[in-house]
Amino acid sequence: QSVLTQPPSVSAAPGQKVTISCSGSSSNIGSNSVSWYQQLPGTAPKLLIYENNKRPSEIPDRFSGSKSGTSATLGIAGLQTGDEADYYCGTWDTSLSGFVFGTGTEVTVL
Amino acid sequence: QVQMVESGGGVVQPEGSLRLSCAASGFTFSSHGMHWVRQAPGKGLEWVASIRYDGSKKYYADSVEGRFTISRDNSKNTVFLQLNSLKTEDTAMYFCARWTSRGTPDTGRYDLWGQGILVTVSS
Numbered sequence: 001q002s003v004l005t006q007p008p009s010v011s012a013a014p015g016q017k018v019t020i021s022c023s024g025s026s027s028n029i030g031s032n033s034v035s036w037y038q039q040l041p042g043t044a045p046k047l048l049i050y051e052n053n054k055r056p057s058e059i060p061d062r063f064s065g066s067k068s069g070t071s072a073t074l075g076i077a078g079l080q081t082g083d084e085a086d087y088y089c090g091t092w093d094t095s096l097s098g099f100v101f102g103t104g105t106e107v108t109v110l
Numbered sequence: 111q112v113q114m115v116e117s118g119g120g121v122v123q124p125e126g127s128l129r130l131s132c133a134a135s136g137f138t139f140s141s142h143g144m145h146w147v148r149q150a151p152g153k154g155l156e157w158v159a160s161i162r163y164d165g166s167k168k169y170y171a172d173s174v175e176g177r178f179t180i181s182r183d184n185s186k187n188t189v190f191l192q193l194n195s196l197k198t199e200d201t202a203m204y205f206c207a208r209w210t211s212r213g214t215p216d217t218g219r220y221d222l223w224g225q226g227i228l229v230t231v232s233s
Contacts, residue, residue, distance in 0.1 A: 002154060035219035037155075044205055044226055045147075045155065050219040088155050092215040097169050099145065099157040099218075 003028060004089055004102035011108040016079050020105045022072040022089035028100055032092045034072040036065055039086045048087075049074060081109050112136035112222065114206050119227035122196055126231070130191040132206030132224055139187040140164070143209035145220065146180060146191045148202040148229075156202075159191060160209065174200075196231045203228050 005023045012018045022034065033052050037045040047056055049065035052072065064075040072089055089102035118130040132144070146158040159180040160169045168180050179192040189206055203226040211218035 032216040033219075037220070039155075044223040045220070046223070047219060047221045050221070051217055056221065086154075090155075090219075092218055094215075098171055099147075099160070101147075101155040101157065104154040 002103045003093065003096075003100045004091070006087075006089060006102040006105045008103070009106045009108065011110050012079050013110045014079055014081065017075060017077045018079060018107060020074040020076075020087055020089075020107075022074070022102045024070050024072075024091065024100075026070060027095035028070075028091045028093040029067065029072055030070040031094055034065065034067050034089055034091045036063075036072075036074045037088045037090065038083075039088065041085070045088065076107065079107075079109055083107055084109050114208065114222060114224040116204065116206055116224045116227035119204065119229045121230045121232060123233050124196060124198060124231055126196050128193045128196065128229060130193065130204055130206075130227060130229070132189045132191075134187045134189070134208070137208075137222075140184040143211075143218070144180075144182060144189040145207045145209050146189075147205045147207050147220070148200075149205070149226075150199070150202040153202075158204070161189065193229065196229075198231050201229060201231045 010018045036049040039045045052067040053065045062077045066073050087105045093100045114134045116132045145160040161180045177195045182189045205226045206224040207220035208222035210221045
Protein backbone atom coordinates (compact mmCIF):
# COMPACT_ATOMS: atom_id res chain seq x y z
CA GLN A 1 0.00 0.00 0.00
CA SER A 2 1.67 3.19 -1.25
CA VAL A 3 1.93 6.16 1.10
CA LEU A 4 2.44 8.64 -1.74
CA THR A 5 -0.58 9.50 -3.85
CA GLN A 6 -0.48 10.17 -7.59
CA PRO A 7 -3.27 10.54 -10.16
CA PRO A 8 -3.86 7.21 -11.96
CA SER A 9 -3.53 8.74 -15.41
CA VAL A 10 -2.90 11.94 -17.34
CA SER A 11 -3.02 12.59 -21.06
CA ALA A 12 -2.32 15.30 -23.59
CA ALA A 13 -1.66 15.79 -27.28
CA PRO A 14 1.85 15.68 -28.75
CA GLY A 15 3.78 18.86 -28.00
CA GLN A 16 1.65 19.76 -25.00
CA LYS A 17 2.68 19.68 -21.34
CA VAL A 18 1.49 17.43 -18.54
CA THR A 19 2.08 17.63 -14.82
CA ILE A 20 1.93 14.77 -12.34
CA SER A 21 1.38 15.43 -8.66
CA CYS A 22 2.72 13.39 -5.76
CA SER A 23 1.24 13.93 -2.31
CA GLY A 24 2.83 12.67 0.89
CA SER A 25 3.34 13.66 4.50
CA SER A 26 5.82 15.27 6.89
CA SER A 27 7.72 12.01 7.43
CA ASN A 28 8.48 11.49 3.74
CA ILE A 29 8.21 14.32 1.20
CA GLY A 30 8.07 16.93 3.94
CA SER A 31 11.54 16.05 5.20
CA ASN A 32 13.33 14.27 2.35
CA SER A 33 14.08 14.91 -1.30
CA VAL A 34 11.93 13.39 -4.05
CA SER A 35 12.99 11.40 -7.08
CA TRP A 36 10.96 10.46 -10.15
CA TYR A 37 11.14 7.33 -12.29
CA GLN A 38 9.89 6.47 -15.78
CA GLN A 39 8.94 2.89 -16.54
CA LEU A 40 8.37 2.06 -20.17
CA PRO A 41 6.25 -1.06 -20.83
CA GLY A 42 8.11 -4.24 -19.99
CA THR A 43 11.28 -2.52 -18.79
CA ALA A 44 12.96 -1.56 -15.53
CA PRO A 45 12.35 1.90 -14.07
CA LYS A 46 14.70 4.71 -15.04
CA LEU A 47 15.70 7.73 -12.96
CA LEU A 48 14.33 11.01 -14.36
CA ILE A 49 14.64 13.51 -11.50
CA TYR A 50 16.51 13.42 -8.19
CA GLU A 51 16.79 15.76 -5.21
CA ASN A 52 13.44 17.31 -6.21
CA ASN A 53 14.56 19.09 -9.36
CA LYS A 54 17.89 17.76 -10.67
CA ARG A 55 18.21 15.79 -13.90
CA PRO A 56 20.79 13.11 -14.71
CA SER A 57 22.88 14.31 -17.65
CA GLU A 58 21.14 12.05 -20.16
CA ILE A 59 17.62 13.26 -19.32
CA PRO A 60 16.34 16.09 -21.58
CA ASP A 61 15.26 19.36 -20.03
CA ARG A 62 11.68 18.67 -21.14
CA PHE A 63 11.45 16.87 -17.79
CA SER A 64 11.31 19.03 -14.67
CA GLY A 65 10.59 18.57 -10.99
CA SER A 66 9.57 20.70 -8.05
CA LYS A 67 8.62 20.28 -4.43
CA SER A 68 6.61 22.33 -1.98
CA GLY A 69 5.85 21.23 1.55
CA THR A 70 4.54 17.66 1.44
CA SER A 71 3.88 17.57 -2.30
CA ALA A 72 5.99 17.24 -5.42
CA THR A 73 5.31 17.69 -9.12
CA LEU A 74 6.81 16.25 -12.29
CA GLY A 75 6.40 18.22 -15.50
CA ILE A 76 6.82 16.83 -19.01
CA ALA A 77 6.90 19.49 -21.72
CA GLY A 78 6.82 18.97 -25.49
CA LEU A 79 5.10 15.61 -25.04
CA GLN A 80 6.25 12.84 -27.40
CA THR A 81 4.83 9.42 -28.16
CA GLY A 82 7.96 7.92 -26.61
CA ASP A 83 6.94 9.46 -23.28
CA GLU A 84 4.05 7.03 -22.95
CA ALA A 85 4.94 5.18 -19.77
CA ASP A 86 4.22 4.83 -16.08
CA TYR A 87 5.76 7.44 -13.81
CA TYR A 88 6.51 7.02 -10.11
CA CYS A 89 7.59 9.44 -7.44
CA GLY A 90 9.62 8.20 -4.50
CA THR A 91 11.33 9.32 -1.33
CA TRP A 92 12.77 8.06 1.94
CA ASP A 93 10.28 7.82 4.77
CA THR A 94 11.91 8.67 8.07
CA SER A 95 9.21 7.03 10.20
CA LEU A 96 9.25 3.77 8.23
CA SER A 97 13.04 3.74 7.71
CA GLY A 98 12.38 2.72 4.15
CA PHE A 99 11.82 4.04 0.67
CA VAL A 100 8.27 4.72 -0.43
CA PHE A 101 6.93 4.97 -3.95
CA GLY A 102 3.91 6.76 -5.29
CA THR A 103 0.90 4.89 -6.66
CA GLY A 104 2.08 5.52 -10.21
CA THR A 105 0.67 7.57 -13.09
CA GLU A 106 0.13 6.36 -16.63
CA VAL A 107 0.88 9.00 -19.25
CA THR A 108 -0.96 8.74 -22.55
CA VAL A 109 -0.16 10.81 -25.64
CA LEU A 110 -3.40 11.41 -27.51
CA GLN B 111 29.93 -1.51 -18.88
CA VAL B 112 27.90 -0.27 -15.93
CA GLN B 113 25.17 -2.82 -15.24
CA MET B 114 23.50 -5.11 -12.77
CA VAL B 115 22.11 -8.54 -13.60
CA GLU B 116 19.68 -10.47 -11.41
CA SER B 117 19.37 -14.24 -11.29
CA GLY B 118 17.81 -16.97 -9.18
CA GLY B 119 14.14 -16.43 -9.85
CA GLY B 120 11.60 -19.07 -10.80
CA VAL B 121 8.47 -20.88 -9.72
CA VAL B 122 8.21 -22.04 -6.11
CA GLN B 123 5.43 -23.44 -3.95
CA PRO B 124 3.97 -21.52 -1.01
CA GLU B 125 6.20 -21.77 2.06
CA GLY B 126 9.16 -22.46 -0.21
CA SER B 127 12.44 -20.57 -0.52
CA LEU B 128 14.53 -18.87 -3.19
CA ARG B 129 17.78 -16.94 -3.24
CA LEU B 130 18.07 -14.03 -5.62
CA SER B 131 21.43 -12.65 -6.71
CA CYS B 132 22.34 -9.35 -8.33
CA ALA B 133 25.79 -9.14 -9.90
CA ALA B 134 27.13 -5.64 -10.47
CA SER B 135 29.88 -4.49 -12.81
CA GLY B 136 31.44 -1.31 -14.13
CA PHE B 137 31.32 0.74 -10.93
CA THR B 138 32.65 0.72 -7.36
CA PHE B 139 30.08 -1.60 -5.83
CA SER B 140 31.37 -1.22 -2.27
CA SER B 141 30.60 2.52 -2.30
CA HIS B 142 26.87 2.14 -2.76
CA GLY B 143 23.94 1.01 -0.71
CA MET B 144 21.88 -1.60 -2.51
CA HIS B 145 18.13 -2.13 -2.48
CA TRP B 146 15.58 -4.62 -3.74
CA VAL B 147 12.32 -3.35 -5.23
CA ARG B 148 9.49 -5.54 -6.47
CA GLN B 149 6.50 -5.13 -8.73
CA ALA B 150 3.55 -7.49 -8.65
CA PRO B 151 1.89 -8.18 -12.02
CA GLY B 152 0.01 -5.08 -13.13
CA LYS B 153 0.85 -3.22 -9.92
CA GLY B 154 3.14 -0.45 -8.77
CA LEU B 155 6.63 -0.44 -7.33
CA GLU B 156 7.21 -1.62 -3.77
CA TRP B 157 10.45 -1.20 -1.83
CA VAL B 158 11.48 -4.52 -0.23
CA ALA B 159 14.84 -4.22 1.52
CA SER B 160 18.05 -2.24 1.69
CA ILE B 161 21.63 -2.74 2.86
CA ARG B 162 24.31 -0.15 3.55
CA TYR B 163 27.47 -0.04 1.41
CA ASP B 164 29.41 -1.94 4.07
CA GLY B 165 26.60 -4.30 5.10
CA SER B 166 26.40 -2.78 8.58
CA LYS B 167 22.71 -1.86 8.44
CA LYS B 168 19.74 -3.53 6.86
CA TYR B 169 16.12 -2.43 6.57
CA TYR B 170 13.01 -4.32 5.49
CA ALA B 171 9.46 -3.54 4.48
CA ASP B 172 6.90 -4.74 7.02
CA SER B 173 5.47 -7.12 4.42
CA VAL B 174 8.71 -9.16 4.29
CA GLU B 175 10.26 -8.58 7.73
CA GLY B 176 11.27 -11.90 9.29
CA ARG B 177 10.94 -13.83 6.01
CA PHE B 178 13.43 -12.13 3.67
CA THR B 179 17.12 -11.47 4.32
CA ILE B 180 19.33 -9.09 2.36
CA SER B 181 23.11 -9.53 2.28
CA ARG B 182 26.08 -8.59 0.14
CA ASP B 183 29.55 -9.78 -0.80
CA ASN B 184 31.67 -6.80 -1.79
CA SER B 185 34.51 -9.08 -2.92
CA LYS B 186 32.16 -10.50 -5.55
CA ASN B 187 30.22 -7.29 -6.30
CA THR B 188 26.99 -9.10 -5.54
CA VAL B 189 23.92 -8.44 -3.43
CA PHE B 190 21.57 -11.23 -2.40
CA LEU B 191 17.98 -11.57 -1.27
CA GLN B 192 17.01 -14.76 0.55
CA LEU B 193 13.27 -15.34 0.31
CA ASN B 194 11.79 -17.77 2.86
CA SER B 195 8.24 -18.74 3.80
CA LEU B 196 7.05 -17.45 0.47
CA LYS B 197 3.43 -16.47 -0.02
CA THR B 198 1.39 -16.13 -3.19
CA GLU B 199 1.41 -12.37 -2.67
CA ASP B 200 5.20 -12.37 -3.05
CA THR B 201 4.75 -13.14 -6.75
CA ALA B 202 6.44 -10.26 -8.53
CA MET B 203 9.28 -9.03 -10.67
CA TYR B 204 12.19 -8.30 -8.34
CA PHE B 205 14.63 -5.52 -9.26
CA CYS B 206 17.94 -4.73 -7.61
CA ALA B 207 18.64 -1.00 -7.55
CA ARG B 208 21.77 1.01 -6.81
CA TRP B 209 21.35 3.66 -4.13
CA THR B 210 23.20 6.92 -4.52
CA SER B 211 23.10 9.76 -2.02
CA ARG B 212 25.17 12.60 -0.63
CA GLY B 213 25.68 10.65 2.58
CA THR B 214 22.23 10.76 4.17
CA PRO B 215 18.98 8.98 3.16
CA ASP B 216 17.15 12.24 2.53
CA THR B 217 19.12 12.81 -0.69
CA GLY B 218 19.04 9.23 -1.95
CA ARG B 219 17.75 7.88 -5.22
CA TYR B 220 17.97 4.80 -7.46
CA ASP B 221 20.24 5.70 -10.36
CA LEU B 222 20.84 2.23 -11.76
CA TRP B 223 18.46 -0.73 -12.02
CA GLY B 224 18.80 -4.36 -13.00
CA GLN B 225 16.53 -5.80 -15.67
CA GLY B 226 14.50 -7.69 -13.06
CA ILE B 227 13.90 -11.34 -12.25
CA LEU B 228 10.50 -12.99 -11.95
CA VAL B 229 9.45 -14.88 -8.84
CA THR B 230 6.22 -16.85 -9.03
CA VAL B 231 4.76 -18.43 -5.90
CA SER B 232 2.12 -20.98 -6.82
CA SER B 233 1.01 -24.47 -5.91
